Structures are given as structure tokens and as C-alpha cells.
Amino acid sequence: MGFLMLFPEKMIYLKISIPAGKVDEEIKNIGLSGLLHIDERKGKRVFAAEEKRVEHLYRKTESFLDILGITYRKKWENGDIDITRIEDFVYDLEEKLNKISNLKKKLQRIRKLFETAKSIKERSKDILEPDKLLKNLKCIKFISGIIPDENLEPFLLSLKAYITFPVYGRLSKGSSWFFVFYLEDESTHIKDILGKNQAEDIPAEYFLREKEKEIKEREKEINDLLNMVKDKYLKKLLDYNSFLRLKYKITVAKQPLEIKGDYYIIYGWIPARKLDSFRRFVKYSNIETFPAGEDAPVLLKTPEFFKPFERIIKGFSYPKYGEINPTIPFGITFLIFFGIMFGDVGHGLVLSLVGFFLKKKNRDLGLVLILSGISSSFFGFLYGSFFGFHDIFPHLFISPIYDVEKLLIFSIFVGIIVISLSFILNILSLLRRKKIKNLIFGEGGMLWLLIYWYSIGVFIKAVVFKLDIKWDLVFLILIIFIVFIYIYRKSKSATQSVINVLRELIETVTNTVSFVRLGAFALAHAALFLAVFTIARLLESEGKGLLYWFTIVIGNVFIIVLEGIIVAIQTLRLEYYEFFKRFFVGGGIPYRPFRLD
The missing domain is CATH 3.30.70.2750 (Alpha-Beta Plaits)
Structure with missing residues (x-):
């Protein structure tokens, strides 16, 4: 189940043939199912005139209810109504409400002058x-x-x-x-x-x-007129409004219909596991099913815990159908990156507290801040940092101030793991979509992952262990040459193929090196603390009085606000440009079924 959450819901494409005399009733049944995402690329808007007529009447009834001060709306359940009858009613009521509206405007002008x-x-x-x-x-x-x-x-x-x-x-x-x-x-x-x-x-x-x-x-005269209109017209107005609201939704849904003989055809997608449920709603139509293509809408299966991160991703781009759902890996890596760069127990607690109070107004932002604060506190314990003080408890892993080299190596190590994960996610996606050639030879495929890992091994063997790497280089060049042949067969251009291979090699190296910023910002975080403490000691050289602690507090507030924003931006940059590059294309369409409540 956890593995399946990495992929969107499986969809199927439907062709639904509706008998001509049952179109409105069947579209209503489809809407009541709340399952069909209509393919709006189809159809020639043969019902455009009807849609315009119904929309005009519906908007009129809405404006009438607003004039009468009615905020509630009814649910329609009583069959069909002749549109011509509604038009006559609307024109009759409009004349009376226009009179009331004009009286209201005159009164408003009089009242304004009187108040002045x-x-x-x-x-x-x-x-x-x-x-x-x-x-x-x-x-x-x-x-x-x-x-x-x-x-x-x-x-x-x-x-x-x-x-x-x-x-x-x-x-x-x-x-x-x-x-x-x-x-x-x-x-x-x-x-x-x-x-x-x-x-x-x-x-x-x-x-x-x-x-x-x-x-x-004048106010009494207007209220008397309104009450008279309500007594005479309100019941019918509410009925017609509820009918027109339903009718308008149905006519909009009818626009993508195609005419074939005595049938109207509508196309769309539903989740594959909901097919039997959908058939129970459809009463008069013939349903044909087809495999969904890459243009299918996407229904993500994201656990509730990661929903705030899903909405961040939607702001960047929605995944295509068949692609990996990036939400879970994004959420995990986002918290790790943020914690490494912003590691401090005190600052993490402040972020979590701010997130707790923000959660009532903006649930997503509040939860992201709470989780980011927890990650910051966790890495703060590893760094031994509490509001910039490094002598309250010992560090459990690395001290950013004293272990700079270890911190940068750790950052590169995290980068290697994350980039390897992006390769693996891409391989899983290609395997699920049965794109075997791209799976083996394409960018982000198995051979490029082998090249990446083998290059790291060769580098470690040469630099750390000082061993001979001649035959390792020969093998590495051979793998790269195989990839070059594949690219050349696709592009038929040797120059372009060389450029593509070199570009991928250089980008992989620069993507890995980019993760140095994790350690660099953790170091900057610690350096800002040193600056704050230095200023505090200069302002109050004799002991640690009120001015000293005031400077420490103001300095911490400054660091939390300014660096918190910068670290969040850098975290998103690493996600979008280093992590997403190999497995996330985007440009997908969210699954939005036609639904009648």
C-alpha cells in the first residue's frame, strides 16, 4: 500500500453512449455519481444556446434573491419545469423588483445627504x-x-x-x-x-x-413592497432558482457531447476501482472502457500527514498521469534539508509554536511550520545548539562551528543519497509505464545511475584510498559510450549526442555539489550567532546585564525571521532543481469529476 501511494490512482477512459431522449436525465445520473472527469476537448457545443438561456435565467433568480435579502438556497428534487414558464415568471418579477431597486437607490441617496x-x-x-x-x-x-x-x-x-x-x-x-x-x-x-x-x-x-x-x-414603503413580493413570489422563486442551478450545471456538462445517429456520446475518465459503482448510477447508456493515456487527469493518493506538502507541489506543477507522486519524498527531504540548514533547538521550538497558532487560520502553513520546527530542533540536538548557545548540552553529531569539513562532507553525502533517490524514483516510474528503453538508456535511467555511482566510487578510490583507477576509467568510459550510441541513434547527430552526454555529466556533478549549500547555510546560521554574541559583548563589556540579553533576544528574532525565509527558499530550490530534475515532469491535470450535490 505504501508503495502504491507513490503513484496516482489508476484511471480508465470511458465512452458513454446516451439515447437522445434521455440526455438530461443521464447527465444528472452521471453528476450524482460524482465520478466522471469529463473530457472537455470533445464535442461542438451543440447545446450552447440552451446553456446561455439557462444561465441568464439562473443569474436573474440569484440577483432577485439578493435583492430580497434571501441567503439560503433549496435543493431541487421535483422533476422538470418548462423554461418558458420560468421566463414569464422572471420578466414579471423583474418589473416589480426594478421598481423596488430604484426606490432603494433613491432612498440611499436621500439617506446619504441626510447623514451628511x-x-x-x-x-x-x-x-x-x-x-x-x-x-x-x-x-x-x-x-x-x-x-x-x-x-x-x-x-x-x-x-x-x-x-x-x-x-x-x-x-x-x-x-x-x-x-x-x-x-x-x-x-x-x-x-x-x-x-x-x-x-x-x-x-x-x-x-x-x-x-x-x-x-x-420611505423605508416602510419599501419594506411593505418587499414583503408583498415575498408573499407572492418567494416560494416559486426558490423553486425555480434551485431547478435552474441544477439545469445550468447539466447544460454546461452537455457541451462536450458528440452526436452519432440517435445517440449522444460523452467521454471522460474515472478511477478504475470505481467502475462498478459508476455503472450502478448510469441507467440508460452503453459504456465502453479504454486504457487511460498520459493525458488522463491525476488523482493523488497522499496520506493526510503529507497533504500540506502536496499543496506546495501543486503551486509548482501538478504531476502527469503515470508519474511518481512526489509528495511523500518531497515532504521527507524538505524537512531534512530545512533541519540541516536551520538546526537549533530553540529556533525549532519557536517555529513550531508559531505554526501551532497559525494552524487555525492557515492549516497547511501551520503544519509545515510545526514539522519544520521539529526537524530544526532535532538537528539542533545533533549540533548542540540552543538559541545560539553551544555550551548548554554537548553536540551529538557535528558542531557547525568546529567541524566545518565534516559538515560539508555530510552535506555532499546527503546530496548523493537524494540524487540517487531521484534516479530510483524515475526508474520505478518508467518501469510502471513500461518504457523499457528509457528505463535502461534514458536520462535518469539505470545506466546513468550506474555511471553516477561508479563515478563516485572511482573518485573515492583515487582521492581517499590513493589506488590505481586506470581500468575503472576504461569501464566508466565504456558505459558512457553505450549511452552515447543510444542517444546518437535517436538524434542522428554526433555533435548533439556529445553535447547531451556532456550536459548530463556536468549537471549531475553540479547537482551534487549544490548540496554543499546545506552545510554552508548551517555554518552561516552558526556564524550569525557568533556575530550576535560578539555585538552583545561589545555593547556590555562588564558581565551579562540587561543590554546583553536584549541584544541576544533581538539577534535571535532577526535570525529566525531573515534566515528562516532564506533557508525555506534554498530548500525549495534544492527540491525543484536538484531533486525533481530526473523523475518529475509535471504539467498534469487534477482529477475534477462532474458532481451534482
């Missing part, structure tokens, strides 16, 4: 009382409103040309309120000045208390 007038009254109450002025002023007129701050000065200057008395003040950020008192003869000039300075006039009636009563009466 209310704010102006509140801010000007120490200077004047607008509602009393309205009732008492006879010969003198006044106008009120709001104006952008940048236009206030030109506005006041323009008013000086006439017999006016302005009063003004700040209303909100970017705008001011004003009152302008003037003689009736100046009305035309005053309104012209308002227009030129983008001032918004608030009619005098909005300052009267009677306006609030009018607003409440």
Missing part, C-alpha cells in the same frame, strides 16, 4: 442652527454643502466678489462643510461658483427634522 447634513449640523451647532435658520430667515437665503479641501480657498475667494457671508469648517479628511448666506439676487452666481469648485449642494430640507420622518416612511 446631520454631520454638518453637529459640527456647526456652536455657530448656528440650520433648522431654525430655515424657518426664520426671510430676505436672506443660505446654501450649504461639502467641498474638497483643495477647492475651499478658491471657493471663498470667488464669493468675495458678491454680497455673501460664508461659514465653514472641517468635516472629514479631505473635505469641509460650508454655509453661504446671500441675497436672493445672487442665487445664479452662487450656484455657478459651487459648480466650478466641485462643491456638493445639500438642499435645505435635509437639515429639517421632518426629513428623518420622511426617510422612515
